[in-house]
Amino acid sequence: MVKAGILGATGYTARELIHILLRHEHAEIVALTTRQEGDVHVSEVHPQFAGRLDLVLEPLKSDEIIARCDCVFSCLPHAASAERVKPLVDAGIRVVDLSADYRLQEVGTYTHWYREEHPDPERVGAVAYGLPELFFDEIAASQIVANPGCNPTAPILALAPLLKARCIQPADVIVDAKCGVSGAGRSPKLTTHFPECNENVVAYNVGHHRHTPEFNQVLQKVSGANVDVLFIPHLVPMDRGILTTTYATACDPISEEQVLGILREFYRDRPFVRVVDNLPTTKQTLASNYCDLTARVIGERVVLIGSIDNLWKGASAAAVQNFNVMYGFEETTGLCD
Ligand SMILES: NC(=O)c1ccc[n+]([C@@H]2O[C@H](COP(=O)([O-])OP(=O)(O)OC[C@H]3O[C@@H](n4cnc5c(N)ncnc54)[C@H](OP(=O)(O)O)[C@@H]3O)[C@@H](O)[C@H]2O)c1
Secondary structure, three states, X not given: OEEEEEEOOOOHXXXXXXXXXXXXXXXXXXXXXXXXXXXXXXXXXXXXXXXXXXXXXXXXXXXXXXXXOOEEEEOOOOOHHHHHHHHHHHOOOEEEEOOOOOOOOOHHHHHHHHOOOOXXXXXXXXXXXXXXXXXXXXXXXXXXXXXXXXXXXXXXXXXXXXXXXXXXXXXXXXXXXXXXXXXXXXXXXXXXXXXXXXXXXXXXXXXXXXXXXXXXXXXXXXXXXXXXXXXXXXXXXXXXXXXXXXXXXXXXXXXXXXXHHHHHHHOOOOOOEEEOOOOOOOHHHOOOOOEEEXXXXXXXXXXXXXXEOOOHHHHHHHHHHHHHHHHOOOOOXXXXX
């Protein structure tokens, strides 16, 4: 049994992690951390675990975590995450970091987009990007893995095979995302307050969303091409799920069957990417680790539509998939019904 700790255990991604790890045959949750004071039982924060997990949340003390855990999932916000994770990694603990802290390859890019000094700059650029569909071997050899952002996951999985096959233009890609409100986390904010977001749709961070450099960096690494993604997210009034529509331009005339064929061949042996014929919906991937993809070709435009659950394939289930790969467990352990 791998003894697992969850940092930032009161949040949404932590809640989903607990849910998944409770039925994982190789993991035991031994520590949950919070900044809240006093003896807060997990069932007070997440009532669905009453009778299923008997743990009291604790302050994050590195020595305690190092003494009791083999592996840690960090569900902390960026910057706070790297600061807390650094001493744990230094001490040999394996880490899956759900924050953005280790996703980017260069400290300067991180500082520019996140407006923070990086608390662990020496490790930046040396951490595997946690998409096993693209970087399985790197993840399997890693002590720390950077879990991908929820928005880039489906578009990267849709674009990577087509860029590698050189059939779409790398400098002409637009990603439009419709995101559920849980993507913003559990802490109350005006924009995610019910009367603000219910029965309402709004674009946000237009032209400057922090996931932009992640798209480009990962797709450049996969394809060797100079990729430039214009990313526009929209907040839609649903709890969870992300539907992404990605617009690319074909290099040469290509049919829908050819595009679908490239995607199907690329993901033939991958358990969590389904290349479907229907237009995916967020409900069909709800509470699953699936990324459902399809394609339509309209003239020279290749339109790729993807659906994931932001809290599962976009965060916690992907983190467990990475955990499985890091430990050499069956990749689907704990993630299938
Ligand atoms: N939500 C998503 O769909 C999603 C998807 C992919 C990645 N992520 C990333 O995953 C991480 C967790 O996201 P989430 O949605 O679970 O967030 P969340 O619901 O806001 O939870 C974050 C938790 O971190 C703790 N925390 C907040 N600020 C902290 C600080 N400065 N120092 C230490 N602890 C702090 C809080 O717990 P206490 O107040 O109890 O200490 C909070 O419960 C974030 O980095 C986020 O960007 C989220």
